[in-house]
Amino acid sequence: MAIENAKQMLLKATAEKYAVGAFNITNIIQMKAVVKAAVRKKSPLIIQTSVSPSKFLQPEVLGAVYRTIAEQAPIPICLHLDHCNDVDYCKTCADVGYTNIMIDASHHDFEENIRQTREVSDYCHARDLSVEGELGTVSGIEDQVIVAEDAAQLCDPEMAIEFVERTGIDLLAPAIGTAHGVYKTSNPKLDFDRLATIADMINGVEPTTPIVIHGGTGLAPGVVRKLVALGGSKFNVSTELKHVLLDTTFDYISANRDQYNPGKVDLAVTESIIGCIEKWMDLLGSSGKA
Numbered sequence: 001m002a003i004e005n006a007k008q009m010l011l012k013a014t015a016e017k018y019a020v021g022a023f024n025i026t027n028i029i030q031m032k033a034v035v036k037a038a039v040r041k042k043s044p045l046i047i048q049t050s051v052s053p054s055k056f057l058q059p060e061v062l063g064a065v066y067r068t069i070a071e072q073a074p075i076p077i078c079l080h081l082d083h084c085n086d087v088d089y090c091k092t093c094a095d096v097g098y099t100n101i102m103i104d105a106s107h108h109d110f111e112e113n114i115r116q117t118r119e120v121s122d123y124c125h126a127r128d129l130s131v132e133g134e135l136g137t138v139s140g141i142e143d144q145v146i147v148a149e150d151a152a153q154l155c156d157p158e159m160a161i162e163f164v165e166r167t168g169i170d171l172l173a174p175a176i177g178t179a180h181g182v183y184k185t186s187n188p189k190l191d192f193d194r195l196a197t198i199a200d201m202i203n204g205v206e207p208t209t210p211i212v213i214h215g216g217t218g219l220a221p222g223v224v225r226k227l228v229a230l231g232g233s234k235f236n237v238s239t240e241l242k243h244v245l246l247d248t249t250f251d252y253i254s255a256n257r258d259q260y261n262p263g264k265v266d267l268a269v270t271e272s273i274i275g276c277i278e279k280w281m282d283l284l285g286s287s288g289k290a
């Protein structure tokens with residue numbers, strides 16, 4: 001049950017109108033913590049890594065740890081490569097056990113985005129893996145992908161249909177105004193109508209291509225629920241996990257300056273991450289869906 005690609009997992013989520021959290025991890029302790037939370041919540045789970053931590057930890061190591069953890073877990077878990085703009089590295093991760101690959105060629109023109117995304121789709125589909133593509137651009141900083149707010153372009157619904165058909169992607173990340181990093185305002189401008197139109201055009205008759213929402217950190221709970229109700233079924237959360245990891249580490253060490261016990265720091269981080277993930281799973285409606 002446990003090793004799954006994202007498409008299998010998200011078609012069910014799209015049909016039943018909940019979203020699966022896709023949580024960016026930067027180390028193995030975080031990886032184990034998000035799995036623990038998902039097991040407790042009986043929720044499906046997508047673990048994702050950006051390209052830099054993937055290269056730092058080595059994709060082979062991540063693939064092996066994922067396989068070991070997922071095989072033992074009583075819930076479906078997917079390992080996803082996030083925002084990779086390098087076709088060759090997408091293939092490397094596909095070869096070592098990632099089960100969903102995001103090729104982000106959204107900074108290229110439409111035809112080149114299609115060409116690169118199609119190449120990754122063909123490669124991954126031959127291995128029973130699923131693929132996420134992005135159309136339009138999400139602003140902010142996500143690992144090595146930096147997009148200025150005024151350069152971000154929202155996804156055009158007609159082009160989205162053509163993009164899905166010509167690339168063969170399994171999941172679509174349409175830019176609708178969400179951003180990576182920390183929102184500068186408590187009420188960011190999101191284009192809900194655009195999301196509703198795209199979701200309806202693509203999944204209206206029958207779910208075929210689940211929709212991904214990027215930039216989950218900092219969105220108000222009501223906004224998150226609305227994005228899910230309108231058709232978002234993979235919900236990416238990255239920045240919040242980084243804050244929880246670093247703040248918890250700082251607080252623990254500050255309060256226990258003479259302890260020198262790394263295991264206790266790991267334990268404190270694990271508990272904080274579990275709390276954060278459980279809250280997200282309840283909000284996204286994935287608790288109890290595994």
Ligand SMILES: [Zn+2]
Nearest residue numbers: 142214215236
């Ligand atoms: Zn993203």
